[in-house]
Each structure stands twice: as C-alpha cells, then as structure tokens.
Amino acid sequence: MKPCYRDTMDPNIVLGLAKRRGFFFPSFEIYGGMAGMYDYGPLGSAMKNNIESLWRKNYVLHEGLSEIFSPIISPEEVFRASGHLAEFSDFSVQCQKCKQAFRADHLLEEVVDNPDSMSQKELGEAMVSNDIKCPSCKGELSEPVAVNLMFKTTVGPLGGRDGYMRPETAQAMFFNFHLLHRFYREKLPFGIVQLGKGFRNEISPRQGITRLREFNMMEAEVFFDPENKVWPGFAEVADLKLRLLPDGLEEQELSLKDAVSKGIIANEPLAYFMHVTKKILLAAGLDDKRLRFRQHLKTEMAHYAEDCWDCEALTGYGWLELVGVADRGCYDLQSHIDHSDAELTAFIRFPEPIEMEATVIVPNLSALGPLFKGKAGAIATRLGEMPCDGLDATMPIVLDMDGEEVTVPANCFTISQEIKKVSGKRIVPHVIEPSYGLDRIFYTVMDHNYKEDGEYVTLGLPIAIAPIKFGVFPLMTKDGLDDIASEVDKKLRQKGLLTYYDGSGTIGRRYARMDEAGTPFCITVDYESKEDDCVTIRDRDTKDQKRVKMDDLDKVAISLADSSLTFEAIG
RNA sequence: GCAGGUGUGAUCUAGUCUGGUAGGAUCCAAGCUUCCCAAGCUUGAUGCUCGGGUUCAAAUCCCGGCACCUGCACCA
Numbered sequence A: 001m002k003p004c005y006r007d008t009m010d011p012n013i014v015l016g017l018a019k020r021r022g023f024f025f026p027s028f029e030i031y032g033g034m035a036g037m038y039d040y041g042p043l044g045s046a047m048k049n050n051i052e053s054l055w056r057k058n059y060v061l062h063e064g065l066s067e068i069f070s071p072i073i074s075p076e077e078v079f080r081a082s083g084h085l086a087e088f089s090d091f092s093v094q095c096q097k098c099k100q101a102f103r104a105d106h107l108l109e110e111v112v113d114n115p116d117s118m119s120q121k122e123l124g125e126a127m128v129s130n131d132i133k134c135p136s137c138k139g140e141l142s143e144p145v146a147v148n149l150m151f152k153t154t155v156g157p158l159g160g161r162d163g164y165m166r167p168e169t170a171q172a173m174f175f176n177f178h179l180l181h182r183f184y185r186e187k188l189p190f191g192i193v194q195l196g197k198g199f200r201n202e203i204s205p206r207q208g209i210t211r212l213r214e215f216n217m218m219e220a221e222v223f224f225d226p227e228n229k230v231w232p233g234f235a236e237v238a239d240l241k242l243r244l245l246p247d248g249l250e251e252q253e254l255s256l257k258d259a260v261s262k263g264i265i266a267n268e269p270l271a272y273f274m275h276v277t278k279k280i281l282l283a284a285g286l287d288d289k290r291l292r293f294r295q296h297l298k299t300e301m302a303h304y305a306e307d308c309w310d311c312e313a314l315t316g317y318g319w320l321e322l323v324g325v326a327d328r329g330c331y332d333l334q335s336h337i338d339h340s341d342a343e344l345t346a347f348i349r350f351p352e353p354i355e356m357e358a359t360v361i362v363p364n365l366s367a368l369g370p371l372f373k374g375k376a377g378a379i380a381t382r383l384g385e386m387p388c389d390g391l392d393a394t395m396p397i398v399l400d401m402d403g404e405e406v407t408v409p410a411n412c413f414t415i416s417q418e419i420k421k422v423s424g425k426r427i428v429p430h431v432i433e434p435s436y437g438l439d440r441i442f443y444t445v446m447d448h449n450y451k452e453d454g455e456y457v458t459l460g461l462p463i464a465i466a467p468i469k470f471g472v473f474p475l476m477t478k479d480g481l482d483d484i485a486s487e488v489d490k491k492l493r494q495k496g497l498l499t500y501y502d503g504s505g506t507i508g509r510r511y512a513r514m515d516e517a518g519t520p521f522c523i524t525v526d527y528e529s530k531e532d533d534c535v536t537i538r539d540r541d542t543k544d545q546k547r548v549k550m551d552d553l554d555k556v557a558i559s560l561a562d563s564s565l566t567f568e569a570i571g
Numbered sequence B: 001g002c003a004g005g006u007g008u009g010a011u012c013u014a015g016u017c018u019g020g021u022a023g024g025a026u027c028c029a030a031g032c033u034u035c036c037c038a039a040g041c042u043u044g045a046u047g048c049u050c051g052g053g054u055u056c057a058a059a060u061c062c063c064g065g066c067a068c069c070u071g072c073a074c075c076a
Helices: A011-020 A042-062 A076-082 A104-108 A120-129 A171-175 A177-183 A256-261 A268-283 A331-339 A365-385 A438-449 A481-494 A507-517 A527-532 A550-561
Strands: A024-026 A038-040 A073-075 A089-094 A101-103 A145-148 A152-155 A161-165 A190-199 A214-224 A241-245 A252-255 A291-295 A307-315 A318-327 A346-363 A397-401 A404-408 A413-427 A430-437 A450-453 A456-459 A470-474 A499-501 A521-525 A534-539 A545-549
Touching: A011 A024, A011 A438, A011 A450, A038 A042, A042 A190, A042 A214, A042 A268, A042 A438, A073 A076, A073 A152, A076 A161, A076 A171, A076 A331, A089 A104, A104 A120, A171 A177, A171 A190, A171 A214, A171 A331, A177 A190, A214 A268, A214 A438, A241 A256, A241 A268, A252 A256, A256 A268, A268 A291, A268 A307, A268 A318, A268 A430, A291 A318, A307 A438, A318 A438, A346 A365, A365 A397, A365 A404, A430 A438, A438 A450, A456 A507, A470 A481, A470 A507, A481 A499, A481 A521, A481 A527, A481 A550, A507 A521, A521 A550, A527 A534, A534 A550, A545 A550
Parallel strands: A241 A291, A470 A499, A470 A521
Antiparallel strands: A024 A038, A073 A161, A089 A101, A089 A145, A152 A161, A190 A214, A214 A430, A241 A252, A291 A307, A307 A318, A318 A430, A346 A413, A397 A404, A450 A456, A521 A534, A534 A545
16 A cells, blocks of 8 residues: 555545544445545544634634624525626536547637627537537537536525525625624724535545535635735734745745745735644644645636635645635625625725815706606716816706716706815725635644554644543553543543543553544553552653642643643643 | 546455355454553454346346546636
C-alpha cells in the first residue's frame, strides 16, 4: 500500500481508521450507498462540533461577528440574484466518438454572440447550423443537455414556488443585510457568520469527504466602507508571516504588512482574515509546513472579485482547498439590490455636513395636474430628476415619456437656486468573505495527525479538537478499583469533559484504543490509589505518567482541556 | 456522464483463471490472569456489493445496477 503522494498519507488508511473508529463512513451503505454522502459517526460528530466551536471561538467571541441561522431551502429568486442559477445551468454536449464532454456555449463562443444567454433549443440549432464538431477528434456531438448542479425542489405539496437547496450559506447574510446592519447600529465594518449545510449535485463526487454532495460550511461575511477598508486587529498581527503563492510569482513567506504594501494581497482586512484562517487551522492541529495560501489566477477568479486566496493543505489527495478568503467587492449586495426592492446600503455620514449650491427644477403641481391628469405625477418626478444646466425658465421643456413626446409649458415649473445640505452618502458596502469547508478541514485534521510507529497508530489531535478528552480506566476491574474509576469518570463528565470509561482488555490495549481515537490523556486508578488517593495521568504523545491527587483531578483536567496547563507542568 | 480497474465479517486479505464444506490475521465481546503500554490462554459474534441468468451446484462464469479507485470532463 503506497502513499498517493510522497510524504503524504494514503487516503485508504485514513478512510479505514475513520470507519473503524466511528469518525466517518459512507452513508446508506446497507442500501448500496450513495455517492457524495457520508455519515459522521460518534467520534466524528464530536470532533466536528469541536472544530465548529474552535471556529466560533475565533470568529464570534474574538472577532465579534454574530451568527445567524437561516433556511436551507430558498426561493429561486435568491439564486437568480446570486448568479448561481445561471452558473449552475450549463448546457453540455458530448462527443459520440471519443465521449468527451464540452460546454455548448464555450464551443459557440467564436461564432455566435452571447452563447451563454441562449436556450437549450437555440444552442442545439446553432450547433447544427454552424457545423460544430468535437474539438479534439472532430466527431459528431450530441444534443445539448442541461446540467444543473443545484438540487431543485418545489415548496408546497401541491406545487407552488420553485426552490433550491442552497449551494452556500452566504446568501442569507447578504439578503438580510438591512436588518443585520441595523442590528449593528448602522456602523461599518461589521460581520456575520453562518455555519451549516450546502448542497451541490456534483457530477462525480470523489475522494471521501473532500467533495460531498451535502457538505458543511463555516462562512463569514464582513462588510466594509469601500473607502475605509480597515479592521481593528490588523496592527497587532501585521508582522506575522504567511506562506503565499501569488499569481505569477514564486512561493514566498511575507508578513501581512509587507504583502499588503507590496500589493500582493489587495488590502488589510483580506490579509487579516487570512491570518485568522491560519491561526484556526493550526489550532485544529494542521501542519504549518503543509499549508499555503494560493492566490486565484486572474482567469479563475470571478469577474467581480477584487482578490481571492485559497488556503490549501497538502494531503493524501494532493493540495486541497480548505478555505477561500475573497474580497467580493459590492457584487452580492448590489445584485440583491438590483433583483429586489430592498435598500441594502449603508449611509456614511460626513464629518461635517456639506452645503452645496444647486440649480433645481421645482414642478408646479397645481398647473401640471389639470393639464396632464394621470401622467402629472410621473412628469413631476422626471422634472425633479433632470439636469438643469442651460435650461431657460421661460421656455417649455420637451420630455420623452416612454416614447411619447410631452411638452411641458413654462408655467408648470420654476427654476431656482437652492442650498442643499448633504450630511453623508449612501454606499453599497464591500464584503470580505472567508469561507471554510468543514469536511475538508476535518479530513485534513486526520490526515495531518495520523502517526504510525510500526503497527502502532496514534492520532495526535490537539485537545481542543479531540472527541474524547480523557480515557478513564481501572487497572483491574475488581477490588473496588472499577468503582473508584467510575466515580472519577462521572466527576469529570459533570465538569463538562467528554470521557471514555474502559475496563476491558489489558491496560496496554486500552491505551492503544485511546491513542488511535486521538484521546490526549488517560487516567488510571491502580492499587496504590486506594492507599494514596492518587491516580495516574498518562500523556498520549510521550507516554509519560504523573500522579495526581484525586481531589485535584477536576482542576487539573479542566486546565489540561482548555490548554491553560501543559502535561509537563503538572506538579 | 465516459473509459479502465476494483468489490470476501468492523479492518486487511486467501480462495476466482480451472464452479463442488468460505480460510487466515487484526479488531470486537465474554472469561482467566495484581494487568501501566496492542502479552498469553479459553470461548464467542460478525462476511462473499446487490439483482438477474447459466448450471445438479456460483464468491468463482455471463448480463445489469450500486459503490469505491484512476484518468477525462466538471468543480459558483
């Protein structure tokens, strides 16, 4: 069994361990399984919760972003605005001879204008009339077939509104912007997070839990005044380094400050959240040497994005994208503004109100009304909006009202000079989006922490991530040792620590079981415990043991669990 | 979706070519052993991916589905 890539884990070994120990395994297996669907087992669910807690600790507690929780099924309009409907509805053709698949609109790009806006039927006709053949073997191509990567459903049992399972959690943070901005007392910057499931009907899911059809995300949207893109914590971390692989340049280690000042990373907040990403991934136990930030190539970056970096990890599947940190500009909010009537903007107050002298047309409604009847309102609005440069107050104004020429006599308006006080301006905020693929991070945690010494397997999980914090054993299940151990186990659970009581098999076997599950510490009650009221604590990574008074055990265990105490420092 | 490969207890695997009682190892469980690093002994549980066909007889041969792996395509 060879590793897939040099110095990286064979995924089959990780998959085997995951299944054997209840981290994760294919779903619906007794019914033949379903590609792209996995279950998290008992240890996996606990570890997934721990990764989420670590993430929340950073984003919600430390950075002060707030969490929302919104529906998975969303109406079609949301995805028309987000662009997913168009993006996910490609038409694909296949070569009859060499079986290769191509996007129909791509093949027509050279010969037709705007092929991506054509219907399935139009594309098919255009393919025939332009005599399009397979680009690689010149074979005959099939009819275009719709490829929709979103799961569609109908809301209402008797048919109703079309809906889709969201392909990302982000949209709710955009279309609720007006409420969330108000929640933040109308200040910028502020940020929102959402954790939850997203769905993509992948054509061919592969590689375990790294490309699922139903997957878990942890996303943040941080909103900024585009003219003032700063984040308060930046200065503190400006000198810390990141491993960067910029588009078109060599891989290099740069401080946040230098990367921004050299224009490699577009702005400070983007660099800041890249740093936050690195911090979280290291705390989750990923190997710094196998992490890098790769900048999206100009060609792969969405056209509206200002800059985008993927945090990638080297795993048994090669380099795997775990996190995307993107500056999406104002694209998402603007798009929802365009598709709805909502005012998803922020009002930026000037330090001092600005007084501006302006020439304005003031409609005279008492003259307009009788003359134009029902159209008077629309005409008055148009007059108020039109530029007044060079207008003569004594001449009639000619308007084009939906193709109809309307002459407004001079008595229907006046032109006057006004002083306008402007106290601020309305802007569409820019957004920086750190988006984390939880399942991929989960996989990489196992990949990077798998250690083998001969046959002996240890999962070196950090205690914050480890599903079980302490194994609790009686050396023998008799002479009352088991009662004492049960008592210890119960006490630790009451303190909120997940333990695993095990009295079966030899002591070595029990340590081995816990090592493979990634449990950092084991507590053993032995015969001496009955004399000295002490138990041993054994460290997974060094196999060293220390004796601790049972009365102090709570405190020691809690401190070990929150990493405020190290094993070496136990007195 | 296409092409190729693979599918035997929870895991790794022998058996498939050449049809005839499914075997081993690990793990798991119960027990013995004053048992601190997968020791030993006894006992036990769990399996041929699913469906159809050929045959007296199918893990084995044929057809189809499903899943996994690799490549292609796809990857907001």
